[in-house]
Amino acid sequence: MTDREFFQRSLRLIEASRAHEKYREKECINLIASEGLKSPAAMEMLHLCRDLEARYCEGENDLEGHVKERHYQGQRFITQIENLTADLVKDIFRCSWVEIRPLSGTQANQVTFFGLSSLTNNSKMAAVPLSAGAHISHDYTGLAGQVVGLEIINMTYDHEELNIAVDESVRIIKAARPGIVTLGGSLFQFPPPMEELAEAAREVGAFVVYDAAHVLGLIAGGQFQQPLKEGADFVTGSTHKTFPGPQGGLVFADLREPRQRDAAREIQHAVFPLSTSNTHPGRFPALAIAALELKLYGDQLAKQTVRNAQTAGECLFENGLKVLGEKHGFTQSHQIAVDVQEYGGGARVAKNLEKANIIINKNLLPYDSQSDRARPSGIRLGFQEVTRRGFRESDVKHLCSLILDVVKGRRDPRLVRKEVMELRQSFQGIRYGFKSLEEVENRLRKKLGLV
Ligand SMILES: Cc1ncc(COP(=O)(O)O)c(C=O)c1O
CATH class of the missing domain: 3.90.1150.10 (Aspartate Aminotransferase, domain 1)
Incomplete structure (x- = not known):
């Protein structure tokens, strides 16, 4: 490429970026099921966090999802921000532990599958077939098979019911004895029959992972299903689909049993040091704003x-x-x-x-x-x-x-x-969220009786 071509491309890139914002934001109606919409307040928060977006906060976390140790200096506020975000997210999912550092739903699955299969020393995972709505990261052709090295056993799917065929799948879990049973998917209209599947998983010593990437915001709003209550050990998800936050991933759980705590430690280890260095902390405060919006609306x-x-x-x-x-x-x-x-x-x-x-x-x-x-x-x-x-x-x-x-x-x-x-x-602005950080602060002060 000549210098001239390099500069021409640079200019075109700026123009394309502007054009994209106008096209998809203002001129289209978006019905992609895996995308979400941040509020102006969450976007303002992302913009506010320009310095944070450039920083590192490598290190270990504890079993409350809080910072335990950091290997960089200058962490005074970053640590507070990460801990506070973790607290808000835990509250809206009513759980005891969260891992907010994964950069995406796929990475959340990666650290969870890796952590759990390391702990159980079992490389079999039961999942729904891809064509029946599983995400590629659950499949042997994707992350689970090709990166984590899992052998995938497909549960049976009932095309009429648009759901997992429970009796058949229970039999498959009992016969194959996987270390992980993964539920949830990308084509995901109906809640799977968790209790029966979780019982079969427990019987063979498998962990139940519920991939809530698509339905995370619905779960926070009390709709669809409450996977932790219904038997999931770990819930993974994306923070930018029905959960209206910045692009990212998370894992959460209620660590009631010793083996769940051991598993959470393995998952944390899979996040750092095994698969991330920079956890993109600039997104955490906007994630917290989205959690606040879900708490209220x-x-x-x-x-x-x-x-x-x-x-x-x-x-x-x-x-x-x-x-x-x-x-x-x-x-x-x-x-x-x-x-x-x-x-x-x-x-x-x-x-x-x-x-x-x-x-x-x-x-x-x-x-x-x-x-x-x-x-x-x-x-x-x-x-x-x-x-x-x-x-x-x-x-x-x-x-x-x-x-x-x-x-x-x-x-x-x-x-x-x-x-x-x-x-x-004809639809300007957004509902179920805040127009600005000032509006957020005013609302919070009012709720706290500070004005
Ligand atoms: C069920 C499911 N899990 C995981 C993912 C991956 O999430 P991300 O795009 O955040 O990596 C998706 C993506 O749409 C999904 O549908």
């Missing part, structure tokens, strides 16, 4: 998110689309899945909707073959972002009418785009 946000997803399921179904899970009300989470094979398949439909500025993703459906990943029969739609922007049932129905126009080929997507942009622009 999490139940309303979670309920409305699920209601919006169910409304979309009903509306698309009543208008002729094959929405999965009809007999169970389509979903109990933020997402729905639709079989669009008769409209050209998931890839085609997702591209057409993109032309209308409705951003969704194509998705394998439980009965698709794993080899169909590039041409799956379905699409997945998530309603957490639009809910935070203030969409209610009638707005979701309006949006569904635009989706139907495109999917059914009734109108040119480019003509639909204008209405999508108008709909997007």
Whole structure:
């Protein structure tokens, strides 16, 4: 590359970054189920933490999720920030231990799978098949198999019920005797039958990991499922999907038994020194703001998110689309899945909707073959972002009418785009969160009786 080309690329990069912000933030309606929306207060906090974003805080943590020892100087406030963030996160999940240092949900899975398999000295893990909604990090073709070196035993999935086939899977767990049973997934409309599976796991000495990446904010809001109460040993997750924080990962647990405490130590060791040096502490305060927002508004946000997803399921179904899970009300989470094979398949439909500025993703459906990943029969739609922007049932129905126009080929997507942009622009600001840090501080002072 010549210097001139280098500088041209640099300029283009700045322009593309500006253009992206305008396009996805202001002009599109985003229904990607794995993305979330931070409040202006959380964003202000990220911006405030410019120095923190440049710092290191390597070291060991204790079994409350607090800082135990740090190997750098200058930690006076960083330690307070990490401890306070851990406390707020523990409170909203009602647990005794949290690990907020993983940089992503995938890393949260990595440290958990690695830590637990080291402790049990058992390299077998039971998980749901990829096509039935597991994340690639649970699979032998992804992190669990190729990085952590686990042998993956697939539990059985019931395509009709859109859930784990419990009797069959209990038999598989008992026969295979894995060290880990992982539940949760990326296509995740219904809570798995935790109690039976956890009982079988306990019988063979396996730890139950619940990957709540998608539903973390719903769990915080008291919806979907309460995995710790229902038998999970460790919950992993992303902090940026239904949990409306900065991009990151976490693991949490209620350390009631000695073996859970040993396991938590192994997981901490897998975080540092084994897989991170810099834990990107600049995100912690914004994570804490998101936790505060969930503490105050999490139940309303979670309920409305699920209601919006169910409304979309009903509306698309009543208008002729094959929405999965009809007999169970389509979903109990933020997402729905639709079989669009008769409209050209998931890839085609997702591209057409993109032309209308409705951003969704194509998705394998439980009965698709794993080899169909590039041409799956379905699409997945998530309603957490639009809910935070203030969409209610009638707005979701309006949006569904635009989706139907495109999917059914009734109108040119480019003509639909204008209405999508108008709909997007009719929702300014966000709900269930704070507009600014000043608003947060005023609210807290009032709650504390300081004004
Ligand atoms: C179930 C599940 N686990 C883990 C992850 C990975 O999370 P992250 O993207 O934060 O690495 C995802 C991503 O969407 C997911 O769906």
